[in-house]
Amino acid sequence: MSDPRLEIRNLSRHFDASKAVDGVCLSLSPGQVTCLLGPSGCGKSTTLRIVAGVERQDSGEIHVDGELVSDGTSSLPPEQRNIGMMFQDFALFPHLSVLKNIAFGLTGSKLERRNRAHELLERVDLMGYGEKMPHELSGGEQQRVALARAVAPRPKIMLLDEPFSGLDDRLRDGIRDETLKVSARGWCCGSDGDA
Numbered sequence: 434m435s436d437p438r439l440e441i442r443n444l445s446r447h448f449d450a451s452k453a454v455d456g457v458c459l460s461l462s463p464g465q466v467t468c469l470l471g472p473s474g475c476g477k478s479t480t481l482r483i484v485a486g487v488e489r490q491d492s493g494e495i496h497v498d499g500e501l502v503s504d505g506t507s508s509l510p511p512e513q514r515n516i517g518m519m520f521q522d523f524a525l526f527p528h529l530s531v532l533k534n535i536a537f538g539l540t541g542s543k544l545e546r547r548n549r550a551h552e553l554l555e556r557v558d559l560m561g562y563g564e565k566m567p568h569e570l571s572g573g574e575q576q577r578v579a580l581a582r583a584v585a586p587r588p589k590i591m592l593l594d595e596p597f598s599g600l601d602d603r604l605r606d607g608i609r610d611e612t613l614k615v616s617a618r619g620w621c622c623g624s625d626g627d628a
Contacts (some may be wrong), residue, residue, distance in 0.1 A: 439496070442494040444483060445494040447491055489503070519582075535553055535554065
């Protein structure tokens with residue numbers, strides 16, 4: 434039997450006297466899509482940020498394909514975890530074009546990075562938008578750019594933090610379907626707003 438793609442063991446994070454994450458355990462298989470549900474402030478985003486490596490836990494372990502990536506005392510940096518993260522606010526670089534936002538963080542030659550960015554622009558239905566700046570895009574278009582940037586390096590695990598919360602119902606349905614299509618490899622783990 435193979436190791437889980439992602440395994441979280443007794444994950445905890447405290448801020449002063451407040452427990453943001455308290456003993457979270459989770460095991461996800463390759464191809465599994467999972468959603469963390471709960472009221473605002475219950476620790477969903479903090480859990481995802483810890484798994485991605487942008488925040489440290491106080492205790493507990495995180496394993497990817499059986500390899501320990503963080504245990505509260507030692508931790509692989511985010512760029513070595515092979516985990517993609519799409520933040521709730523999209524976190525697009527305002528001074529970079531759409532194409533450069535998507536290519537940011539990719540390795541390889543300039544041509545390889547550019548080709549990968551163009552491939553993803555097509556997959557999220559934004560061909561012709563490569564030279565636009567983030568402020569020139571609608572919320573849904575920014576969302577698709579953030580998704581393309583997150584999947585660009587082909588991560589083993591994809592984390593989405595409230596990816597559809599700022600969209601109207603019609604756009605939410607379309608972007609959700611597109612997200613599942615783009616992440617056809619099946620590596621999504623997301624948080625959603627109030628349950």
